[in-house]
Amino acid sequence: MPRTPMLRIALRNVFAHKARLLMTAFAVMLGVTFISGSLVYGDSQNRAATARATDGYERVAVSVASDVVPSSGGRAAGIDARTVRKLAKLPGVSVAAGRVDGFAAVDDRAGRLLGHGSHRGGNFAPGADGTDPAYHFTRGAGPTRDRTVALDESTAAKGGYRVGDTVRVGTDKGAASYTLSGVFRADGTKLPSGGSLTLFTAESAQRLFLAPGRYQNVELTAGPGVDVPQLLSRVEAVLPAGTSAVTGARLGQIEARLAAGDSDTMSQIMVGFAAVALFVAAFLISNTFTMLIARRTRELALMRAVGASRTQVRRVLLTESLLVGAVASAAGLVVGIGAAALLQKLFAPAETPAAPLVLAPTSVLVPLLTGTALTVLAAWLPSRRAMAVPPVAALAAAEPAAPARTGSRRTVFGAALLLTGTAAVVYGALTTGQDARTVIGGGAALVVTGAITLVPLLxxxxxxxxxxxxxxxxxxxxxxxxxxxxxxxxxxxxxxxxxxxxxxxxxxxxxxxxxxxxxxxxxxxxDFTADYLVKPAEGGMRMTPESAAPLEKLPGARFSPLNQSTDYRVGGVSSVLTGVDPATIGRLLRYDVVEGSLDRLAEGQVAVADFKARQAGWHVGQTLPLERGGGKRGSVTIGAVYRADEQSDLMPSITAPDSLVARYDSAPNTAGILVATDGGPGRAALAGVGHALGDNPALAVLDEDxxxxxxxxxxxxxxxxxxxxxxxxxxxxxxxxxxxxxxxxxxxxxxxxxxxxxxxxxxxxxxxxxxxxxxxxxxxxxxxxxxxxxxxxxxxxxxxxxxxxxxxxxxxxxxxxxxxxxxxxxxxxxxxxxxxxxxxxxxxxxxxx
Structure with missing residues (x-):
């Protein structure tokens, strides 16, 4: 049979069986929709995340930052105002904006925290014209007087605030009320996605976040035609010790890589599930072509009887699958692009418009080729089986479907895969080590394949x-x-x-x-037996032991801060001590003491979690040498051992009286404050704890739920x-x-x-x-x-x-x-x-x- 009619025969068969192939094409389309939508959406999100992360760096020619952090001790952190003035006078610098930032949370009118994620505060740094290039004000103006703030427009909209309203803002220094001076838009370098940004005057921001007269970094804007590398050299020549300079372009590149890495993770997850969808679709495609070819056994046998070779008949069948796969993949690509556009609109951050779609060549070609190749591959096996039937036998009677027999090669192969995979999974589950999950993953693939192979037998x-x-x-x-x-x-x-x-x-x-x-x-x-746990809001303030002091005014309250102190070596073992109030901690946390007594905390001894004692070989009554970074030395005695989960966020590994921690660490970090109130938790008790802490939006008061x-x-x-x-x-x-x-x-x-x-x-x-x-x-x-x-x-x-x-x-x-x-x-x-x-x-x- 000549080759030229093969394509016409394939096309005629596709149109003749279009109703039967419709669902197959729809399955291919769904799988391709998933993978094309995932790729396009992922590329678009990557582009949007990169654009957002680098937005604003184009206006920064050089950024100067302090290498000293506030908690490092020694000389004062930050850059002084004299250095900022010196940088502003350098040739080529048009604006030198000193910046200082830190944690700042905003309440709505009902006292609830506005925004999610990062809550930041910064300073308004106006130039000679009274504007700050980092912020575009849509209403009002930047804060220029004490007790005034400006809010980003998303936060202001969520809180229903207008210029002139009173806004309550919480920082590490406590909460206070301010007058709203303006509402602004900010670039990506300033405004955290989903979070909030509050602008203070420079003096207020320095007092709240750093120190009076000092800045964390300085943003230099270059004049027209200024060569940035030359400007960087001039800046580095006048910088004091403990500061460094980098171009805005370099900062943008760093932020772009970080943003792309976060977006890639989500894209990979979506592509993985798209692969699952295509794998499932392969069964539908293969099953459909198996049934179609079985029904057309006589037709195929007649083609071979009149002169068509096996290769030609197989080519007809594969051409049919190619046509179905190509058309369905093209449709899936179009629908996937539409789905990606819809996702862009649905999940775009409220404070930014939906990012434009990105159609990279890979995002177009991979779905098309994958969907088409999968369809052809799924049709190849049934076409191969059909060609094994002699034409005379096929014309005599349609080939009956062969039942799955216990002794068939398929059954033996499936059983071998299932047993091997099961053994590998059980071995990986019962052993430990870094390779256990890899073994289980390989075994799982065999188990799933074997189970699928044996489903007909079942x-x-x-x-x-x-x-x-x-x-x-x-x-x-x-x-x-x-x-x-x-x-x-x-x-x-x-x-x-x-x-x-x-x-x-x-x-x-x-x-x-x-x-x-x-x-x-x-x-x-x-282990939580208190009524409330007070913690900083997400990404929030650093609490200290003094943060719990206002609770002393709450009638009937019993409380204990969890004062975590690090950089210890106890008995030669790296350790973290958590200071608590010995008089109240037994009411606030459930200590399951297995040896000794928790009362010995009041005597200056420590209590140790069982996993810590077991790892270090410690026991009750043992006195251990203690050394903390900085040269402070002493000793501690173990007064109790208690059961604890090593992964618990609340139960310490070493519980110490707060007086002992204060002896070695003048500024421990308070991870939380445990509070018990008279009458137990309730709406009034919750309001009482919050009010005692100054109704600070920077602090979250959590009950067990x-x-x-x-x-x-x-x-x-x-x-x-x-x-x-x-x-x-x-x-x-x-x-x-x-x-x-x-x-x-x-x-x-x-x-x-x-x-x-x-x-x-x-x-x-x-x-x-x-x-x-x-x-x-x-x-x-x-x-x-x-x-x-x-x-x-x-x-x-x-x-x-x-x-x-x-x-x-x-x-x-x-x-x-x-x-x-x-x-x-x-x-x-x-x-x-x-x-x-x-x-x-x-x-x-x-x-x-």
Missing amino acids: ARPFVALLRPLLARVHPVHGDLAARNTVRDPRRTGATAAALAIALALASGLSVLGASATQYLDRATTH GIRAQDTSGIGDQLNLFYALLSMALVIAALGIANTLAMSVRERRTEIGTLRALGMDRAGVAGMIRVEALLVGALGAAVGTLTGVFLGWALGRTLQESVVGYALVIPWGRLALGVLLALAGALLASVGPARRAARGPNALVFSGR
């Missing part, structure tokens, strides 16, 4: 297990559905496998997420994102069920017509198809859920060595929800095929069709 026993239940619910329809489901185990297995992959990933994530959430919940709240929510919210957010991404795989798996049922209904027109002629009504036919869909969905859900729980257990085991107290938690409710969603998806996928089957005439069997 179809018969699984349906047999459910047949008694089906017989009770629908004696006739259920039995017919069970027989039809196992009529072609390979087709059923391939359809269920796609669903199994999605459920395996979702179930594994659910097990890990539930276990980690329970562990974090226990680690953060089990607040601590739990703060520490476990990150896991919940990540799981929700992963579930949303996995939903694409579930949609594709449901399409596979719909496609399989649709083709099965077409193949069984005569059979369904016979049933209608024998008295089965339309509802009975539709019910039979729905039960078939539910059986396929239940098989995939069962295999996927069991596989996911097993892999989740194994990965969790690798955490138990480093995370004491981590235990396996089976989230029965979440797993049941996953199974119900899978069954609901299968039932929804059966609606169309069931309707078509029910509409068939009852005399179809007599028509000869």
Whole structure:
């Protein structure tokens, strides 16, 4: 047969079977949509993050910064005003703006913290014309008098503030009320995304954040035509010791790399889930072409009988898959770009407009080539099997689907993969070391592949297990559905496998997420017996022991700061001491003392966590030499040993009386303040603690639920994102069920017509198809859920060595929800095929069709 008609034959076949190929093309389109949308959105986010991080550096020719930090001791930190004036007089410098910044949080009118993430404060540095090039004021003007501030427009909008309103701002020095002088827009170098920015006068900012008359850095703006490298040389020649200079362009490059790294992580996660979606789509594509080719066995045999070679017939089939894959991939690319644009608008920060889309060549070519190649590859295997059938045998009778036999090579291969993978996963779970998770990852791939290979073999026993239940619910329809489901185990297995992959990933994530959430919940709240924990707001102020002093005025309150002091060597072991109030700490934290007594804290002794004592070989009554950086020496005696989780944020590794810590460290960092009130927690008690602390928005007052929510919210957010991404795989798996049922209904027109002629009504036919869909969905859900729980257990085991107290938690409710969603998806996928089957005439069997 000549080659030229091959393309025409392929095109004719595609249009002849367009209804059957539609769902396959839709699955390819969904997978390509996911990966193209991920790539385009990731590139756009990278570009937007880079632009935001570098926004503003173009106006900075040279930046001068102090190398001395305020806590370092010795000479005063920062750059003095005399140096700023000297820099301003250098040739080529048009503006020298001294900058100082620190933590500043803003309350709304109800006393709630505005913004999330970083809360920053800075100074308004007007030039000779009264403007600051870093800020563009949309309302009012910059602060020029004491007790006046300006807010970024996003924060002002969230709080409903207008120029002239009173705004409460909290800093490390406490909270105070200010008059709002103006609202501004700032570039990316100043305004943290999602956070807040408050501008003070230079004098106020220096007093709050550094020291009077000193700046943390100076931004130099060059005049027109000034050579920046030459300006940098002039600046470096006059800089005092302890300061350094760098060009704004160099700072922009550093920030761009940091921003791109953060965006790349999210992009990689999305691309990973896109790969899962495409992998699931491969089963649908392969299954569809297998059924199509099986139905066209006579047609293909006739082509070979009239002179077409195996290569030519295979080329026709692969050309069909190429056409379907190319068209579907192109459609997926277009839809993916649209999805990326929608995501850009939905998730753009409120304070900035949506970034423009970036269409890089890779983001266009990779989805197109991947989708097309995957379609051709998925069609290659069934075309190869079809060519193995002799033309005479194919013309004599359609090749029946071969059932999965226990002794077949496929079964042996699948069993070998499953057993090898299971052994590797169990070995990795029961051993420790850095390679354990790598071993589990490799074993998991083998387990999933083996399980998918064996799903056809599991179809018969699984349906047999459910047949008694089906017989009770629908004696006739259920039995017919069970027989039809196992009529072609390979087709059923391939359809269920796609669903199994999605459920395996979702179930594994659910097990890990539930276990980690329970562990974090226990680690953060089990030892908490106080009513409230006072902590700095996120990214906030540094608390000191004096921060707790205002609570002395709160009637009936018992409290203790957690004064963390570092840089110790106790008994030759690097240690951190946490100073507490010996008189109240036993009421505020649950100390499970296993040896000694906590009362010995009042005698100047220390209490040690059991893991610390075990690692160092310490015991109660032992006196240890103590040395702190700076040459201070002494000794401590261990008065108690208590059980503690090494990962706990609250329970210290070494608890010491605050008087002992004060002896060696005059400025410890207060990690939090534990507070107990008369009558326990409540709205009035919460308001009382907040009021005693000056109603400072920089301080968060958390009860047990607040601590739990703060520490476990990150896991919940990540799981929700992963579930949303996995939903694409579930949609594709449901399409596979719909496609399989649709083709099965077409193949069984005569059979369904016979049933209608024998008295089965339309509802009975539709019910039979729905039960078939539910059986396929239940098989995939069962295999996927069991596989996911097993892999989740194994990965969790690798955490138990480093995370004491981590235990396996089976989230029965979440797993049941996953199974119900899978069954609901299968039932929804059966609606169309069931309707078509029910509409068939009852005399179809007599028509000869």
